[in-house]
Amino acid sequence: MERTGPPARFTGLLAVCSAALLAAAGLVASAPAATAADADLARNGGFEEGLDGWACSGGSGAAVSTPVHSGSKALKATPAGSDNARCSQTVTVRPDSTYTLQAWVQGDYVYLGASGTGTTDVSAWTQSAGTYTKLSTSFTTGPETTSVSVYTHGWYGTAAYYADDLTLVGPGGAPATVPAAPTGLKAGTATSTSVPLSWNASAGATGYQVYRDGTKVETATGTSATVTGLTASTAYSFQVSAVNAAGESAKSAVVGATTATGGGQEGGGGADLPAHALVGYLHSSFANGSGYTRMADVPDSWDVINLAFGEPTSVTSGDIRFSLCPVAECPGVESEAEFKAAIKDKQAAGKKVLISIGGQNGQVQLNSTAARDTFVSSVSKIIDTYGLDGLDIDFEGHSLSLDTGDTDFRNPTSPVIVNLVSAVKTLKAKYGDDFVLTMAPETFFVQLGYQYYGSGPWGGQDPRAGAYLPVIHALRDDLTLLHVQDYNSGSIMGLDDQYHSMGGADFHIAMTDMLLTGFPVAGDQTKVFPALRPDQVAIGLPASTQAGNGHTSPAEVTKALNCLTKKTDCGTYQTHGTWSGLRGLMTWSINWDRFNDWEFSKNFDAYFGN
Template structure:
């Protein structure tokens, strides 16, 4: 598209022995480690720092050892130093303050089979205080559970406040392109998510994202910023979500350095705060994402533009909490093409952008609200039936969407499977009208595809491997402006249709 003390003594006579319970300590901060995924040769880990005390923590340091043969690679939401097998993580500037009862987290990728041991939090055991029981401690070791060998499923759907089936559209808020400017106050109430197009960088590699309303010289009738913000509030009071979309056709964003990553977090956060937005849409196109030669495992990416984007989005998600809405609008080239080709390939020579969204989607699979791939401006793409599908008809929508609902091996490797997303995380994108983009499908064809995916009815030549998907999230379009220009065909056809779905 164009464009986050009481001493208790317990006497128990057992064979003339008396056991004295240790003094109970008050609740203290803890740092709990979890492996969020494990793929055999490596894993993704997370520490959650929780303030169980009564005073605010103003900074934290987590230190642990890893056994020989296990190392830390990429990390996020903390600063890291190491000496031999001992690793020290300290807070970033934005997550060092932890109020009583609150939690923050940081994560990292581990190489090898070991796990952290000898953990301390601010010099104290990561397990925090211990409250005694009235029985002596057992000497029997607790049972252990081996780490999983396959990634866990995505987490249960959060309460986003969205309807079960949503209508999602992009609003040309910063430019005009022939379809005419549309004021926020005039966006019809049928649109459940409105993505503001676009926030764009000051330069390709700066990470510094800027957004401004379309200038009056280009968009006669544009509202004032105060009116724009007031209209956003009115939409939100109706239960609608308004997001800033980053990128688009002209907004190339390459977070090649950690400085660019931090600038992205700061500048996008500033836009969200200024306009009081509900979250973020990632619409990276062109050459924003590509994979370095040798980066062949989507579960363990090493390319800076990929790693830094994942880290930046995680930081924003952590900053704004569970209600933060995160959507993505990749093109098929960056997602479904990964079934055949991933990056430059094991021998080089392929387009390094092929499938390059996959590590981002995989890493953020528990944070994504909706992934709506652009089923337009696309070449033929092979589906799970190993046949090429061409845009412009219902089968293309079904085949491309089924890949996300069923999962698929990446680059033909059956041992390296991109796991299915939850139904409620998946929608698909289609042009609102013939003038909005290549691959337009008339309403009857779009609804045929949805009926096939949701009900298993009206399927054409492609039978979904994912079965029926009653929680399929809905439809995205480029764009609200183009839909208005063509008499609201998209909205008027699909909003009542989505509402009638089971």
């Protein structure tokens, strides 16, 4: 979270990450010769039919008549802003088969690649091609791969590139057959409102349908799902079917589950939050252009109020301090007694007030057990002094990083991660089940782990990419809310293997779908980051154009909520499920929302009928 307006801190790094990366696998790879049975499977690879069969990010592509390599048309695609002008199509292929991908390209930093191969995704690129140059690469599909995405793209901030005569040569995809019904359906530990399900994969399936008492309630791409919105102390029956292009299988055997008593959620504290909550940061310790807002003046719209910020006395000390903004900096600031009284009033009204640790200037690195213990004692002192409900972790910059041995998010070795997890678990044990824990990482530290886990965009190492994943995973049973900052990000790749840019519904839909669906970390199908429950997820947004890059208009926020909770207004991105229990929204910040005449909170209240 930024003390001021739009930052420049991550601009270069994340823009580079958002382009498809210079970690590409070599310039031009030699490819095996095609056999007589092979065919060109790419549709309209010469672009003679315009963009038929192709999808270009951000409307970046067009068919042009010059320059061409052959025929009368070629692709011209122009990167703009943080978009890399990626043009792609999905092609049906056969499992365990070898394919050769080729194209003629012209321009600076032009890429050709294939993703979703089921083995190792490949790409080739040229740094500078003043005339048409052939790129070529090859790959072998995995044992269950039936489709791949082939693409071209340019480079962030460069001029337009051209592509022509793209071919994908290899065995044609076999006709799909309806998959068999899934087996091994099991119900996990039920809460009062949800039941987690898992099952065995069905060969050839591209997705699954989940049925509750005979009615379809969820869709999934993987072999697990959590059915939410259930009634406490109620018996339910569940079945699952498998689907692909040929149709839907028969339903699995029935499994039964009974929800727990009471109205709480599983773990995570904050069981008495409203079904749809609004989270906001309150600038309590500093001033900026948004102006100071007293705790007593925070409207009832806000269900969780995060005090910004508790900051360390030094990066590695673990010693966290919090105090109200000085009067000289914040005219009109309340006294500490008034501040504490206002907190109690908010809590009496059912609101949660947390201390947020970190922010733009608050780098915290718990490199030692001594720092860990100091963190616990100093944070406890803040919570006890002000009578707070819990902790928000807003670590940014270099606060979290991975060790070179951290190849598996389930077993981190980095001391700063291990000690943070230990510290939070100690706090949770001290304050009990009502302790509210929230996190506000940036997309770089979470969703970027889908492509790169500790890997830099140049083929080197950036130990921060995806570094929040082991923390979230280790604390998922204690986590009340995760609200990733969907801003100050650049473009990020979604589960559709397309890049999505800030500021519109599509970005928030794609980023949130990843959290609610789960995803393989760095493309490793053996290391899948499990989906979070929808009641644990809120969408993080800037409250105004002054609050951060990536401001999203109320109309686009409404579209994102409609898509995720109702499967309407989904635009170009199709989600892997429908989550009516999505918890809500987070914003930086309450102060900036007040500066903007409460536009953000008014839209939230209107949408959820508050």
